[in-house]
Amino acid sequence: MLxxxxxxxxGLGQLSDRLIEHGLNLETVGPDAGAPVPETLDGYDALIVLGGAMGPTEDEQAPWLPATRKLLRDGVEQGVPTLGICLGAxxxxxxxxxxxRTMPAGPEVGLLDxxxxASAAGDPLFGDLAGTSVPAVQWHWLEADSLPEGAQLLASSPACRNQAFRIGAAAWGVQFHPEALGGTAQDWVDEDRQSIDDLGLEEAVLVGDVRAAEPRLGAVWLPIADRFAELAQRSA
Incomplete structure (x- = not known):
């Protein structure tokens, strides 16, 4: 899996160990991983694209983004199980x-539902969550305000309509962070305290809410990792 x-x-946060438990070999690439984004998905049974502080078209700041977008297109066209998280979506x-676009009413930051x-019931990845409201870590100032033709909307929030969607048979985007727990929330506060202050959020409350919800976040999102692993194994 790429x-x-x-x-x-x-990074992959709580999803990492769960995917490895299924016997998947995780090959992590990117600037901090010290490995370039490959040109093709040849030899990979699945693709996960994680979050980041840059925008999806800020190619000068992040010159690996064009190659990443190509792999995402390839994943859709080839039916390779693909998951984009936040920036990845x-x-x-x-x-x-x-x-x-930039969210007109401001960002979603912290633990939100x-x-x-109900129409997500038949979805191979998120079908078991159809008709439910579940907690997730949010940390985004941008959103996909329009999806490509044929995309299926799976989940929404009051501030962001396109929280989860599927494109094609096996490519999913989620604007929230199913991988994130309290440690990650703390890291992101440390990275950009000014933005947290500007939003009038209190670090202790913001991070504390996520830490307190960790059992629930595991119960909701680790089964998604299980299903994604199963899809990857079928693809292989």
């Missing part, structure tokens, strides 16, 4: 004809 990591403090939408549509 994992594209844009920055070291935005924005890259997926951008690469396949959608559009990303995501509501899955």
């Amino acid at each position: 994992v594209i990591e844009h920055q070291q403090n935005a 924005q890259l997926l939408a951008t690469a396949t004809g959608g559009h990303v 995501v509501g899955f549509a």
Whole structure:
């Protein structure tokens, strides 16, 4: 499985060990991993593209983004199980004809609920969450405000309509962070305290809420890692 990591403090988090438990070999590439993004998905049974502080078209700041968008398009076209998280979801939408913008009402930051549509019931990855509202870590100032033609909307929140979506048979984008726990939230506060202060958020409350929710975050999102691993194994 290929994992594209844009920055070291935005890794696979709680999903990593769960995927490895399924016998998957995780090959992490990106600037901090010290390995370039490959040109093709040849030899990989799945693709995960993680989050990052840059925007999905800020190619001058992050020159590996064009190659990442190409791999996301390839994943959709080839039916390779693909998961884009936060920036990864924005890259997926951008690469396949959608559009990303700055959120007009401001960012989503912290522990917030995501509501899955009843119509998600048949989805291979998120079907078990159909019709439920579940907690997730949010940390984004941008959103995919329009999805490519044919995309299926799976989940929304009051501030962000396109929280989870599927493009094609096996490519998913999630604007939230199913991998993130309290340690990651602390890392992100440490990275950009000024933005947290500007939003009027208190570090202790913000991080404390995520830490307190860790058992629930594991109960909700680790089964998603199980299903994604199963899809990857079938693809192989």
